[in-house]
Amino acid sequence: MKNFTKAERFAEFLLRLNAAPPAITREEAFEFLGKTLIEVEDELTDIPFMPENWQTDGRMYPPQEDSARDVPGRSDLVRYRSRGHHTYIRANGAIEVRDLAGRVIISKKGSDGAGVELEG
Amino acid sequence: MEKTSQVPIEILEKQLRSRFPDARILLDRPKKRSGVWYLDVTHDGHPLIIQWQEGSGFGISSSPEHAYGDGADEVYRDDEAIYGRAISLLLSRTYTAPPEPVRLRELRQECGMSQAELAVILNKQQGEISKIERRQDVRVSTLRDYVQSMGGTLQIVASMPGGVVRRLEIEDAKESGARKHAATAKR
Numbered sequence: 001m002k003n004f005t006k007a008e009r010f011a012e013f014l015l016r017l018n019a020a021p022p023a024i025t026r027e028e029a030f031e032f033l034g035k036t037l038i039e040v041e042d043e044l045t046d047i048p049f050m051p052e053n054w055q056t057d058g059r060m061y062p063p064q065e066d067s068a069r070d071v072p073g074r075s076d077l078v079r080y081r082s083r084g085h086h087t088y089i090r091a092n093g094a095i096e097v098r099d100l101a102g103r104v105i106i107s108k109k110g111s112d113g114a115g116v117e118l119e120g
Numbered sequence: 121m122e123k124t125s126q127v128p129i130e131i132l133e134k135q136l137r138s139r140f141p142d143a144r145i146l147l148d149r150p151k152k153r154s155g156v157w158y159l160d161v162t163h164d165g166h167p168l169i170i171q172w173q174e175g176s177g178f179g180i181s182s183s184p185e186h187a188y189g190d191g192a193d194e195v196y197r198d199d200e201a202i203y204g205r206a207i208s209l210l211l212s213r214t215y216t217a218p219p220e221p222v223r224l225r226e227l228r229q230e231c232g233m234s235q236a237e238l239a240v241i242l243n244k245q246q247g248e249i250s251k252i253e254r255r256q257d258v259r260v261s262t263l264r265d266y267v268q269s270m271g272g273t274l275q276i277v278a279s280m281p282g283g284v285v286r287r288l289e290i291e292d293a294k295e296s297g298a299r300k301h302a303a304t305a306k307r
Contacts, residue, residue, distance in 0.1 A: 006187045013188075037189065053191065054171070054179045056218045060189035066155040066173070069148070081148055081158050083169055083179075084186020097188065100160065100169075105188065 004044040009060065013040045017108060023093030024111040026078060030089050034062035063087045077116065088116045128199050129157045129172035135203055136161060140210060163210045170206065178202040182209045182216045193218055224266060225253045231270045241269040260290050 004012075016036050023029035037060055038049060047059040063080030071077040076091040085105065088096045092110030096118065099105055109115050133147050140163050148158035154174060161168040171179040171192055179192025180202060193216035196202040209216065228238060235249040242249070242265055252262060264274040276288040 010188055054176050055195045056181075056191035056193055058218065060187060061191065062189060064156075066150065066152070068151045068155065070151055078151075081150070081156065082188070083171065083181055083190045083192065084183075085188055099186070 006060065009040055009044045012044060013037055014106060016040065017106065022109055022111045025093055026089050026091050029093040029095050033095060037062040088118060090116050127153070127157065127172070129159055129170065132170065132199070132203060133159055136206060139207060161206070161210065166210060166213045168206060168209055170202065180205055180216065182214070184215070228270065233270060238269055242266070
C-alpha cells in the first residue's frame with residue numbers, strides 16, 4: 001500500500017521536472033511532462049492509470065492533446081486546459097503551469113534559456 | 121457559409137447566462153471541435169467548472185482548490201441533469217466532492233431503488249438482495265447482475281507489481297454455458 005499524499009506526489013513530480021535538462025521542442029516537453037507525471041503516479045500510488053475515465057479517481061493525469069488551445073498572438077505557444085490549471089508549452093521546450101487565477105505553479109525554461117514569457 | 125450547430129456545452133452556457141445574468145461565465149473552446157470544452161462559471165463568488173466532450177458527456181466540479189491533473193468530481197451524460205446540478209450547486213453554494221468508495225446498499229440507495237424493486241429485476245427474493253448487500257465475499261456474476269440491474273457496468277481492474285494495470289475480463293458463465301450447449305447440439 002502506497003500512502004503518499006497528492007501534495008507529496010506533486011512535490012516529487014516538480015523535483016523530477018526541475019532536475020531534468022530542458023526540452024528542445026514543444027513535442028519533447030509535452031512528452032516529458034506526461035511521462036514524468038505518469039511515472040511518479042505509478043511509483044507512489046496504487047491508483048490504476050485510466051485516463052479514459054472523466055471522474056476523478058485521486059490520480060493526477062497529464063494534459064492530453066485533445067485539451068489543446070491556441071494562444072492568441074503566440075504561434076510558438078500551446079495552452080492545455082485541465083480542470084483547475086492551464087499548462088503552457090512553448091516551441092523552445094519551456095513549460096509553465098498556472099492555476100485558473102493566473103498564479104504560476106510550475107515554470108521551466110526551454111533549451112534556449114527562455115521561459116514561456118506570458119504577458120501578465 | 122455553412123452554419124455549424126451548437127455543441128451541448130454552448131447550449132448550457134446560454135441557459136446559465138439566462139438563469140444567472142450576473143454570473144461571470146467564460147467558455148473555453150478547444151483547438152479542435154472534437155476536443156475537451158470547458159465552461160467556467162462564478163456566481164456570487166461561488167466557482168463551478170464544467171467540462172464536455174463528444175462521447176464523454178459532462179463533468180462538473182465546484183471546489184476552492186484543484187490538484188494538478190484532477191478529473192471531474194461528478195459526471196453526467198444527460199443535458200438536463202447537468203443543468204439541474206449546475207443550478208443546484210450555484211444556488212446552494214455547495215462544493216462537489218471526489219467520489220468515495222461506496223457499499224452496495226449505498227449505491228442502490230443513490231440510484232433511488234428499494235431492495236424489493238431490485239429483487240423483481242433480478243428475479244430474486246428481497247431477502248436474497250439483503251444477504252448480497254451484507255455478504256463479505258460476493259460472486260463476480262452476482263455483483264455484475266446487481267450493478268447492471270441499476271443500469272451500471274461492473275469493471276474489475278488488476279493492479280500488478282511494476283505499475284502494470286490490466287482490466288480483467290471474466291468469462292460470462294451464462295454465455296459460456298450457452299456456447300457449450302450449442303457445441304453439444306451440433307454434434
